[in-house]
Amino acid sequence: MSLLYKRIASGALRALQPGTTRVWAPWWAGSRDRVRDPRRPPSRDQSGGTYNVPPSAEFVARVSGIATMAKLPYRETTDGLDAAFVGVPIDTGTSNRPGARFGPRQIRAESALLRAYSSGTRAAPYESLVVADIGDINVNLYDLKDTCRRIREGYRRVVATGCVPLTMGGDHTIAYPILQAVAEKHGPVGLIHVDAHADTSDTVLGEKIGHGTPFRRCVEEGLLDCKRVAQIGLRGTGYSPDSFEWSRAQGFRVVHAEECWFKSLAPLMAEIRAQMGSGPVYLSFDIDALDPAFAPGTGTPEIAGLTSIQGVEIVRGCRGLNLVGCDLVEVSPPYDTTGNTALTAANLLFEMMCALPKTKHY
Template identity: 85%
Template sequence: MSSVLRNFTALSCTFRPCFSRLSTGKTWVLDSEVRTLVLRVNPNRKCSEGGKFNQPVSAEFVARVSGVPTMARLPFQESADGLHAAFVGVPIDTGTSNRPGARFGPRQIRVESAMLRAYNSGTRAAPYESVKVADIGDVNVNLFDLKDTCKRIREAYRKIVATGCIPLTMGGDHTIAYPILQAVAEKYGPVGLVHVDAHADVSDVILGEKIGHGTPFRRCVEEGLLDCHRVVQIGLRGTGYSADAYEWSRSQGFRVVQAEDCWFKSLAPLMSEVRAQMGSGPVYLSFDIDALDPGFSPGTGTPEIAGLTPIQGVEIIRGCRGMNLVGCDLVEVSPAYDTTGNTALTGANLLFEMLCVLPMVKYY
């Protein structure tokens, strides 16, 4: 059997029990119990670049259902050392106010990410030719103590961003944005924020507690982690505790784009304005899956009707190309409420789109 192979470094480490690897010039030989594959590199793909970038295992050669699940079938690495970007899970739902289950989000996103391929056909982005990225596993959270969990997240992300690596986070409930931004702002100073969500998450106290998934951005403002005139919140909707549920956000200088302002239209023009607003300063992208209408993504803890479409979600992320992104997250995937797996599949695709818009990514 002969076919195209870009660079199967990832294959040998991910499937070490099943395969051995021999190199003979431009020929890679993969021996299995079933057969021997001789795969010739097509030099026109220009992908290996001397092997300095990781490559995901391709379903052209290894079945998607095989192997240990990692995000996008990338190699697993224990730390962010040497990486330009890293996928990392934060499996908590201790800060959830409604339906729990987001602690299982990172695991299910990884499983569904087996559908992802190496290139973005819509934008022609080639992230694995230009960014060294791996899955570095999960933060070791404390499911019985939310404050301790926030401390653990903050310490873990300090180590990640200290290396210059850009974290791409799989949540977990939205509480995690607070300690992540504490670590990010320590390195970069106050950051701009593109916040995509059904909820503003700027409550002061919920049930007597100041830390939860409805409060992270209030805490971030109080601690000076955000450049408030470079904050935009997109997709906000639903019932509120007052007639103007977003008054506090606007009073801080945030741009609030309610879901009603997004109905029946492309969001590409909006994102052109947002790029101008963000300028060249550091920006963090936080995407709550409940920004999407629950008809598309029902697997979440606090669904609200009349939300964004997946197309609009992709437009928002692609519209972040050109920003100085220093971190991204995709949160609130709660798999138990979507037995199809489509919410996690959507989350996996949105995370891939985030990878594709990082500053150093190559486009054809």
């Protein structure tokens, strides 16, 4: 048996032994490099089960290891998970700049900067949720309709176990098949849709499925509780004098970006929590809701958008809702030369996890 294999096997056996102390070092580190963190023992729930706690950068270099979301363990299924990060790497529904197929990979890379607790809200997700990264949906980059089928079937398996999906896109087309699976389990859901665009076109270039049409399809199929839908950050030029007339006609609350300028969005979110009530809610956050000064790495940027602070206010304002799924879409790394867009996305996904119903707050 080679030395490499022996180290892999011995490390795996130690990880499987109950009651062993967690060691914050990669398997290949020598004994002198292995440092126990007495402040970060494995978190345990009341039944004695162990949560997944990412290694602290105080003891393990961020640049080491395989890139998973927030350096969480990788799992092949959602069995036993309260929430899971999922990648959907497509941009075949994109109408302008491509590249969102690389979004999940870049978000994972930038997420290495995340730590275990939220300093702002004192949330402790890894002390209250069993979370892992379950990898990507195996999409078909040559056939968007087949990709939607694959997404729908994949998310059926996720939600069937009671796991809440936290999705990394991918273009906004993915919200349609995800919501098909979510609504099959929960019935029509409320929707908080944060975006520069309403994404309610009927057809684009003659096609019914694309990143400009998902919420029109969702309404047609009865996936949304239209009185519990809010669209925040809408702006830009349009194809008619009132680009958002259709949304209002369905009963959606439409919040133009101009209504958000120069103010905190905490009061707005209090109103939206009241609108959503106690029913199931899905949060869909297109990174182009933020002004391109904050998030340039996206396919369809629009000026005069939300700030990153307002984006965080919106997500934190979802705490207390019955969130049954969240997504962060449209990160396009080729236009994200500094990585700041993907870093912002990773932080917003962390905030989404912190807003889930079971998350502990100190």
